[in-house]
Amino acid sequence: MFNDQGNKEGILDLPNQTAVEIRNLDVYYGEENAIEDVSLDILRKKVTALIGPSGCGKSTLLRSINRMNDLIDGAKVEGIVKVDGNNVYSKGLQVSRLRQKVGQVFQKPNPFPKSVYDNVAFGPRAYKHHLRKEKGGLSSLTSFFESGEKSPIDGRHMDKVVKDSLEQAALLDEVEDKLHKSAMDLSGGQQQRLCIARCLATKPEIILMDEPTSSLDPISAGRIEDLIEDLSTDYTVLIVTHNMQQAARISDKTALLWLGELVEMSETEELFENPEKELTEKYITGRVG
């Protein structure tokens, strides 16, 4: 049914390659329609960039994938968002599971006022706790004796999980001797990489990034860009950015949003070199927006 809408709307023919499938998504804040009938696919293990003028709904779109919109009073989501083929908004879906699978990195680095180690271990610990509760309190006693727990994070190797995540986020060398110092004392760029490490520690499949470099200096931003390119070998990344060069540099696909509607989505090179729509061309050459 969706296939006949064609490629230009950003919908793929090969469903097994899509990590996130968005169909006819509408998001309202009270009366205001922030996202209007957006349909697009996000490819597995690719970097997808979301661009568009301020207020066009990029963050809103991002938040509707991991259901962070639930936290906003008066936000209402209609339509279908599928992650790995499961509708995110179906009843009975576990939001915490979803968010563990779909990580998010925020615009402003937001480490917790805890040690570096505790920051990274936060997600796995929460996950372990929720898993135990899910099975019922009494089974937590029995599960203590079980070995080979089939969880994405095995809590017994927390040290390893933390170190690996920091390594992946290219931060380990810098904080190796400060693991138990407060994360608030790191520099802005380090804090942002720590937040990426924190997100990686929950072993997500998809990482949502909302302007992750906009509060950083160019050098830190460059390091994060490098990091994102590295991550794309293992993770699906969806990144919101205002920086057109950044989108061109790091993304495989790019989508342009305009006033809550999807204008165009295609291969990054194609979008930047010969955009299909006039509006896209105007936007990337800076004549509107």
Place this chain on the structure above:
Amino acid sequence: MISAREKAIRYIMIVLWLVLAVVSLLISGWLVVEPGAISSEAISAFGGILLAGVGITIIVFNLGDNYQPPISHFLISILLLLLGGVVFLFFPDQGVALPNLEGDITAKLANLLLFLLVGFAGIWAGLLFFRENPAQNRELAVKYFTWLSVLIPLGVLVFFVSYTIIEGSSVINWQFISSSTNLMMGKVGIFPAIMGTFSLIIGATVLAVPLGVGAAVFLTEYAKRTWIRQAVGVTADCLWSTPSIVFGLFGYVFLVPRITGHSTLLAGQIILAAMLLPLTIATSTEALSSVPDEFRSGSLALGASRWWTIRKVILPSSVPSIITGILLGIGRIAGETAPIMLIAVASNTSAPSFLTSSFPYFQLGSLFREVDALPYRMYSIYKAGVGGSIDEAWGTALVLIVLVLMFYGLGITVRSYYRRRRGW
């Protein structure tokens, strides 16, 4: 150039002062005629007023066109005014106002009013002098007047505390603090009262803190609708402003008959908890809502549940502020007398004890007995007539003040320590 209006105002002020001075002199002259009515104090009182007038006149003549009066001038005039006021205030019986009415209530009131009038007139005049001058002078004036008005209550605070320290420190010794009163041996000690006060506030804290912090967590983290927040806010406000004697009355008709029928420690703890509760709710709500939302979304985005987020992120990062609030609240209730007077205390009871030497090593019997408490001890000394045991009263007052200051000091230290350390 000074404007004509400005000039006129200055001259009017000077004339006013002169008139006041002349009238004063005339009155005192008249008093001289009346044998026995005059005294040196009366004259010094007028002298004081005149002095103040001179001070202001000095300033008037110093104010040139763009002349910015140094603060010292301003302070000198205030000082002179105060001097005049003090001289005036300390010799009221000289009948400055209306000597004929001596002994009459109207005379006392008139004296009081006259003093206030002169004081305010002086202050007003001081302000007026700045009126037609550069606005900056006025700002200076306001700044120093408001500063003065902070200093007055602080002065009272310092005076009260230091007076108590001076009077009380000669009474306090180890025996006074660590033993109970034994009239046979002529010993006076407030140990039971200290222990009683501690048992009261510990019990109140244990009861009130979980409820108060829990309420605050619910309000900030779960309650989406603002009307719930407002409803709880209003009830907490009402509870906070309920007069302490009303709490006492309530305990007297509600708790006492339901527990044992007489005063008990438990009743006191419950009522003090009810008084501590609104303070805890208010301060904890404030502490929790100052935790940045980024922490919440950061934690939730990692797949943590609400409750886990509260437990692991929100409470830990707001705990210092919550503790501060609780400590200040305890400082408040530690000295409460009216609520416990009717329901929990009796003088000269022994200290409550919860530990025993045999299994199970604790006993709760003391919860159902009366206790003594420091504030009540003070009140009972007052009631028995201060004369005999004023030393004991000063000692008790000092211990009580130290206790309260301890809680406040602790609270403020915790607050300033963590405010410096926290990273947002």
Place this chain on the structure above:
Amino acid sequence: MINDQLKEKISPRFLLASVVFISFSVLFTFFVLFQTFNVYLFLLVVAGVVIGWIFYEDSTAKALLFAASTSAGTILILIASFLFIRGLPAFQEDPIFFIIGSEWDVYGEVYSLGPMIWGSIIVTLGATALAAPLGVSSAIFIGKFAPKWLRGILKPAIELLAGIPSVVYGFLGFVLLNRAIMDYFDISNLGQYFAPSIILGFMALPTIASVAEDAIDAVPTHLEKGALALGVTKWQAIKEVTLPSASSGITAALILGIGRAMGETMAVTMMIGHKTAFPSPLYDIFEPGETLTSLIASQIGEASGQSIDALMGAGLLLFFVVLALSVTSRLIQSRLQRRFRQG
């Protein structure tokens, strides 16, 4: 597998039921305290909470927190209803005489609150006359003129003024101020309306200062900055922009301060003369007298039967007057907040 978060959403009824259950059983336990049956009921609740905690930690936590948030309301309702039940009889016989009559005679069993109400009014007025100007101008200094470091000292110091126990204020006032005033004005009685109103003024001042300071603080600084940009001095900006915007907050502070002064008990009880009659002339603030609070505090201990009723009536009156004051103040404050959120 059902998600914890979702469960909170889909079963409000479960939540409500659990909360109602918890609060009612706790309440019930209180009403008939230490009857075996209720202890079992209470233990049942505890067991329920423990089991809930093990299996549904999140929902149980939320239910408990909600129960906690009803505690303040529960206590307030209990206080109001019990005062009402016990205090109403005093008003029933002859409410007008009870409120404005001039006689309180325990032996003659004649009870009317007129002199005490008048005393409360005099003392509160006196306290307000002292505390209002000092409190507001302290707030202006702390909020607008004091440098940051000084502010950090002054605010806790003012808080401390509220922290000194009222019994200590009463004692100091009785020993120092009462005597000084007696000597100074050459009057024959130790207790009067005048002395306690001064002490009460200083006790109510911190409330006024801190609430007024909050109000001044809440005025967005861009308003003032805008005025400053026009070239006026700081004081002019404060006077023309900040204070008018904060005026309702300051009013709220004053009302709250009045409530504080009116409800203060121990200091008044220790400093006033305990004469349950109108002063003559009515404005003679140097006569011994009585206020509502000091009446209750000094007489409840020895009261019985009818006089307890009358005292409960006094408590009821006091409670509702102070309640009305604090609700008014709160309303004013919340209107102020709303204005700034919109504007």
